Amino acid sequence: MDSGLTSKARRSRAETDCASCVSPAINKQLAVNSEIDLNTQMIRDLLRQELKREVSNRPGYRRDDEIIVFEVIAEPFTMENGLLTQTLKIRRNVVMDRYEGLIRQMFGNM
Numbered sequence: 782m783d784s785g786l787t788s789k790a791r792r793s794r795a796e797t798d799c800a801s802c803v804s805p806a807i808n809k810q811l812a813v814n815s816e817i818d819l820n821t822q823m824i825r826d827l828l829r830q831e832l833k834r835e836v837s838n839r840p841g842y843r844r845d846d847e848i849i850v851f852e853v854i855a856e857p858f859t860m861e862n863g864l865l866t867q868t869l870k871i872r873r874n875v876v877m878d879r880y881e882g883l884i885r886q887m888f889g890n891m
Contacts, residue, residue: 819853828853850887854880 817824832848839846858864863875877884 819855824853852883852887854883 828851832851836842836846836848856862856864858871858876860867860869864872864879866872
């Protein structure tokens with residue numbers, strides 16, 4: 782990452798990069814209605830297809846790289862809400878604290 786970028790420029794780049802990860806179908810639905818329920822079966826199936834496609838296209842892909850369990854979180858990870866550092870790295874301890882119940886639900890009592 783270019784260390785000469787301002788935090789605003791880094792945030793803009795991250796948002797652009799993230800937007801390119803989502804299928805055009807999902808982007809279209811989100812543009813039409815920002816209050817869409819992200820946990821509908823249709824959205825989950827689209828996300829599962831995208832994840833499978835992206836992971837399987839990575840160099841050195843192995844079958845055990847697949848993402849099987851996931852949850853959709855409507856809250857974006859930002860510096861303002863404390864989930865990202867100034868260099869746009871995930872604050873794992875904050876994410877674990879905030880979403881502990883959801884993570885335990887996904888993976889059982891770890």
